[in-house]
Amino acid sequence: MAVTHTSSPTSDGRPAPLRVAIAGGGTAGWMAAAALARLTGCEVALVESDGIGTVGVGEATIPQIRLFNRGLGIDEAEFLRETKGTFKLGIEFYGWRKAGTGYMHAFGTVGRGAGLLPFHQLWLRGRELGMAKDLGAYSLNEQAARAGRMQMWPAGQGSQPDMPWAYHFDAALYAAYLRRFAEARGVARIEGRIESAEKDGESGDIAALVLDGGRRIEADFFIDCTGFRALLAGDMPGQSFADWSHWLPCDRAVAVPCETGGGFTPYTRAAAHAAGWQWRIPLQHQIGNGMVYCSEFLSDDEAEAQLLANLDGAPLGTPNRLRFTTGMRAAPWRGNCLALGLAAGFLEPLESTSIHLIQSGIARFLSMLPRPGSPAGETAAMAGEFNRQSAFEWAAIRDFLILHYAANDRRGEPFWDRARAMELPAGLADRIELFRSTGYLSREHDELFTEAGWTQVLLGQGVMPRAAHPNADALDPAALQRLLAGIESDIAATVGTMPGHANFLRAFCMPQPAKRPAATKETAR
Structure with missing residues (x-):
């Protein structure tokens, strides 16, 4: 059974709009849906399942998020109310040079x-x-x-x-806010699990998403927002992944919110520890906390215990454990599929760039938006330029993150000694x-x-x-x-x-x- 996500030429003879199917919701999926609905004439459908959780660690941002919200016409006060957000003026780095020292990277x-x-x-x-x-x-x-x-x-x-300022906010609430925004502007949300991607036998492009129950979602272009699973992008022909874990060896994180004492520091805090670092992100209703670490030097149980021992208040829920490999997909845009968010790669949120990389990927894609039925050579040329610009942006951010680890004076700690010598x-x-x-x-x-x-x-x-x-x-x-x-x-x-x-x-x-x-x-x- 095919779900009707089709379009016909307009009554005045204009070409049919591009049909875009977004696989996965969360921050990446709903940011893409909201931007496409507000800024293009595309027909947009988003497929997500309430039974699949999302990774909610990208709660701190940099000032460029204001450009995205402004482009959508979002009211700043309403946005902060709906997302339980606070203002952010910079990031404090404590213990990164050596224990007991600190500095701020202020905007x-x-x-x-x-x-x-x-x-x-x-x-x-x-x-x-x-x-x-x-x-x-x-x-x-x-x-x-x-x-x-x-x-x-x-x-x-x-x-x-x-x-300049940025925000701290609840990423799940931001996704929900953008969902309401996008659906009010015509985005169709389809509940279901994606079982496979049906490929065109000749071109290798995706023809349709196959959902549970045999439903099919046809489209001209597909955006993969399925997180680390990368259900679509990971299966495209010629796809590869650039592994940067030899420079950024942290491969685990554990996150949990906690009660707040009522004060809101207008900055993020990143405190170094013996095998990585801990973040603190103050929201209106709670404080977001997480421990990023290298499993070679710290076990999962030790990391969780260390995180829980360093909270401002009582934990709100069970800590969420994550595993990741730092790096990026060599070709985020391949054929008629674009990877966004965690499907495109992962850089630890040390400088709050996770949501920015989603935003910049969306902006880059909108500037190169293909036409329905574009010749393969034309689309390939745009994809090549998209991937070139993405590789430059990701590598520049990667190098900035590496600097925090490599230039340290934390002597006698194996994790930091190795980082200094790499x-x-x-x-x-x-x-x-x-x-x-x-x-x-x-x-x-x-x-x-x-x-x-x-x-x-x-x-x-x-x-x-x-x-x-x-x-x-x-x-x-x-x-x-x-x-x-x-x-x-x-x-x-x-x-x-x-x-x-x-x-x-x-x-x-x-x-x-x-x-x-x-x-x-x-x-x-």
Whole structure:
């Protein structure tokens, strides 16, 4: 029995819309469905089963998520209410360089440059002269985060401070929210288990999804959001997987939410331990927690016990254990099938990039959206470019994550000793050495992380340049001291005007009272 997911040419003679079938729901599936429904003319059906659980660990995001929500026309206050979300200004890394130390990778800029000199070169010179404080003193986001403050500036309010934000939210609630959004815009949800993918014998493309009970879902294009199982993408001809576990050897995670004491820190916390790290993600109703670790150095039972011993409050449920291999599918787009989310690969959520990689994959696909019946060569060319861009993006994020592990001074711990001694990808090794030698940084093409992000992590992990740029030596020390003090003073004054994060969130998310109808002669009587 075939489920009707078909289309015919429109009455005015336009070509029939592309029929897209999404296999799997969760965050990836419903993000894709919502975007296709809102931003394209495609006919969309999503197949999922209530009997199959989803992996809900991607609860922290980076500022780009705001672009996705804005593109859909989602109201920010409603979104935060529906997902029990909080604001996020950065990520605190505790114990990564060595035990007892910490730093923050905050969003936004750090300090102000002078001419062609970036701020970190001025900071290095100030440090040589003994007048510069920790780098975070010159970051508005970090100072606001550590003070527990949050603020938005109204549009058009002159010169506004640069303070980008992201969110913490319940990923399951976000998926449910996007499901309502997508279904209201015509997406058909089909309940069922996918048993197989029916292939075209000549091209190898997918012709239909075969569900339990013999139902068939036909489409022109298929998006695989079935998680680690990769039911569709993993079975496409010529598919392979790039395994990066020799650089990022953590292969297990255990996650559990816990009760909250009521405070909402506007930042994520990633605390290193002897064989990996633990995350803390504060939501309105609970705190998300997880332990990422390498099973070679820590057993599953030990990891769970360690996680439960380091919670803010009582656990809410049974810990969820996960197994994974770090890496990516070499060709996320193959034939008429695109892999998104965990079906495309896995990078641990150390820098909160999981949901961003779904978002960027969707945006990339929409920019290359094929037409129904496109020649095989045309589709293959688009798929090749999609895969090239994806490989660059994933590898750039991979290298940024590797930096956190490789540049450490946690001596005498086998996991960290091996990470410090491993051979790095050539591009990363060159970048670290160039920064250590000269303090020079550049952003390659459109890679995700900015110079400010790389600077914060390099310096936070103890990669200290040998000297500042020679042009910084020419600065008058008194002028440099005034510059540093002025930046710090401006930030302190701005943070001092901000409300507490909890109070701001409460006021921002509070539903607006319904407007009373204007009085008439009848109602005024």
